[in-house]
Amino acid sequence: MLIVQKYGGTSVGNVDRIKNVAKRVAKTANNGNKVVVVVSAMSGETDKLISLAQQISANPQEREMDLLLSSGERVTTALTAMAVEDLGIKARAFTGWQAGIVSDSVHTKAKIEKINTERVKAALDEGYVVIVAGFQGITEQGDITTLGRGGSDLSAVAIAAALHADACEIYTDVDGVYTTDPNIVPGARKLEKISYEEMMELASLGAKVLQTRSVEFGMKYNVPIVVRSSFNDNPGTLVTKEDADMEQVAVSGVAYDKNQAKVTIKSVPDKPGIAARIFKTIADANIVVDMIVQNTSTDGKSTDLSFTVAKTDAQKTRALTEELMRGLGAAGVDMRDDIAKISVVGVGMRTHSGVAATMFETLANHGVNIMTISTSEIKVSCLIELKYMELAVRALHEVFGLEGAVQK
């Protein structure tokens, strides 16, 4: 079997943990498997580098930022290869570009365009365990890029897809994917398996266990992804294609996201094309907009337009929209970040009616006001005040019977 394993920052956080990772890798190799290992930077290292850059410049160039940030994974990649080799197993370390990971040139948030697997394949054929630096790639022009927060997951899944690996194991500091955050609901249950679609919604809704784009990539290329802990041998959660079992359950999980900010443009003139201009400007700045709400104009002249972005993009978004609104006659731009997004997710929702109604009713019963609603085929999301977040998660987890129930 060809297995891709990805170890996150906490799993390679110090020398002893790297040695532990090496033991796990060695065991997999000794069982007769070909192994590719993708590693993140040591936990805290990327933040340390970002802090250095911020001390140097308020507005560092993104190209140079990527060069800076890519150094953390080189360290763990080299150290992991040394640790595996120390156990008597041939290992070879590759940077992102050495592993053939080619991306577009959107620095700090690059997208993988293709993977040239020749070098990795050759090393595997020569009997090496291959260790690849996650989170990074290179443009066709030879500039180093990084793939955004959680990008190492994407590196792993993309490599697994390119190599037609039999499995992609994502090792992290939790046992798998849970029905909700066990820190909020102690009775939260680990899921044995979950569909790509559900996982994507959960990931994008702030369940940090797996990066959204990596799930998208896994779904597209049908890569079986296993999320499990590097600190024990528990079986983890399999992320796979939807099957009949999954549809038995209306709601698989409750997710929340505290990292969004809500921007409201007040009294936007009710003219065609204005919303398009706003969101084009924001998209051009590579800022991802999540929920968008626009009420019907009551006076036929102007209306309020609200949307959410990541908190880190909030100031930039505000500046962009304020500049854009100048001269358009909007009354101003408001921003608030004391909000949370609560979501229930499940492929069974398609066949089980009333999930949204139950959600709204439950929130109302607990006195939680809903600011904004957004739905998809398999999820319902509500924006609420941040202070109600934990209460809302607990209430929804209970009302949808997620605690203790056995899921096949």
Add this chain to the structure above:
Amino acid sequence: MLIVQKYGGTSVGNVDRIKNVAKRVAKTANNGNKVVVVVSAMSGETDKLISLAQQISANPQEREMDLLLSSGERVTTALTAMAVEDLGIKARAFTGWQAGIVSDSVHTKAKIEKINTERVKAALDEGYVVIVAGFQGITEQGDITTLGRGGSDLSAVAIAAALHADACEIYTDVDGVYTTDPNIVPGARKLEKISYEEMMELASLGAKVLQTRSVEFGMKYNVPIVVRSSFNDNPGTLVTKEDADMEQVAVSGVAYDKNQAKVTIKSVPDKPGIAARIFKTIADANIVVDMIVQNTSTDGKSTDLSFTVAKTDAQKTRALTEELMRGLGAAGVDMRDDIAKISVVGVGMRTHSGVAATMFETLANHGVNIMTISTSEIKVSCLIELKYMELAVRALHEVFGLEGAVQK
């Protein structure tokens, strides 16, 4: 003018110092010069990485070691570019391979084979200050290499040669090249200029201010090298071609080296080809041998053979020679590292006779026993016991009148 500036680890040791470097770079650029900047890793960073590797494995792979060590310069390269850009000057950071530095594949001690300057030239032509990661290159096969301790000097001089730069300024934490170590002789005098040949001898003899190979490279391609401090505006020392002024002075400096170990193979059979086998074995292990002494055989059958290597290579050398001696009937291998090499250097020696005699006499007058002597056209070196080192340096500095004398 096109100027290459190299800043060592202490010059980029923290955020404030990097900002200082940026100011100096900006000043040079604002004076209308094209500037290429080569930076080392932050001081202490490379040692930290080596320590991590040693904690992982007693014998880490050298290829992976290079990948590990090359990360330190990426950090300073990116940060320096950000700091320069923050002063309103366009700057672009390049890794060693992005700057086209191609080396052989002798990991941890690679030699630069060629420099493909297209990318750096293009960036200079577009008006960028170019910041290059020192100490690193890439093999034709795409593996990252490092150039050995002090390799950033070599990166700078090699880039200056490849670009036909008007000057290569090596910024360090001392004001220039001194007649000897001011820590030992407080009256040591800074030299205004020095020939490549003298600098090479001084560098290889342990005056750490400039890496030997970089001087060799400078001489070969006639690159004017200026050694100066990044902490003040003192003029520094120019390393250049020998001229008539320099020959007026018999001795330019007194150097010492505490980092060598002496290996003695006892009772080596006096047969042709044995010495060749020993030194071929050592050379194949990429260990550099410095002094070699073999006394005439007194009994016609066997003799002692002594040579010096870097202390870091001593154990490996001992193991290699012991293995080689097994079966050849040598009496054993001795190693001692409580030794120092003291040298007097000067191009004037060629025309001033008696330098060696004065040196030996001075050491004898102070009761210092000479173990081994080695000479070249412009230097005389003696191996002595380590405990006499400072005494010997002071005595020789005085007897050759280096203190206070004015040199043109």
